[in-house]
Amino acid sequence: MLWNNRNVLWTMSAFAFFYLLAPWLYRLCKRFWGALALLVVCLAVKGRIGGLIESSLAAFPAEANISEFSAKTPVMTLYCFIFGMAAFAAVRENKQFLYGAFCILLAVLTNFQRAGFECVFTVLVLLAVQNPQGVGLAENQKFAQAVEFVGAGSFWLYLAHPLVLELLPNTAMGGAAAWLCFAGVYAVCLMVCYALYTLFVRRYEQRFA
Incomplete structure (x- = not known):
């Protein structure tokens, strides 16, 4: 397993x-x-x-x-x-x-x-990828930047899943306590992953782009 x-x-x-x-x-x-x-x-x-x-x-x-x-x-x-x-x-x-x-x-x-x-x-x-009609260059650039951030950031969010599996306690919990624990650990992992992306990976990409 x-x-x-x-x-x-x-x-x-x-x-x-x-x-x-x-x-x-x-x-x-x-x-x-x-x-x-x-x-x-x-x-x-x-x-x-x-x-x-x-x-x-x-x-x-x-x-x-x-x-x-x-x-x-x-x-x-x-x-x-x-x-x-x-x-x-x-x-x-x-x-x-x-x-x-x-x-x-x-x-x-x-x-x-x-x-x-x-x-x-x-x-x-x-x-x-066909050229959309009626969309200005500025709107295209903003959309591309948003897609880039969400796409690249989501890759790091994906890494939060094994972190959650590792950090969740093995003790048996039920009801609201289990959900609160899961939500808390998951939120922390997401913040850590996005911080790694923003502070390190993003700067590395911009430097060598």
Whole structure:
């Protein structure tokens, strides 16, 4: 049950895995057709790789949730990044409508059982990057700054979950006391995470941007 208690940290390993491979992935994905081909390969072999990972961990007991663990390994989540890299290349090469049609067709043909959510999200992103009408430059800049702060800050808020799990007392509590304790510890963790982001990470980003 150890990894289940740290389940929130699985995204950290996925991000690290992606950034280690990013220079090589960029060579394959800097053109739209290369990115699309790599995406198709990832989707085609994803099930097979997941089965191999799960079978290699078959000795673990059922309560270890090996199926969920196998599905969240960095190798299995790499295709999500490829979806985004293909979208970037498609917009740059003015092939966003072609890529959107591919995502819709993939979702429909697989009855939304194979990367259905990712296809829908990609289509929404492709629609969002189209130049909106009637929005001034000042409004765009303010909106972009707000999105940047919430997006980057939320990554640090995400780290509060394992902190809460670590700091919450193990003693049995019930009723209002348990909720008050949870809310208090969670609020403190959120403030610490946002303070780290504001005082250190944000300044680091601005310095090297």
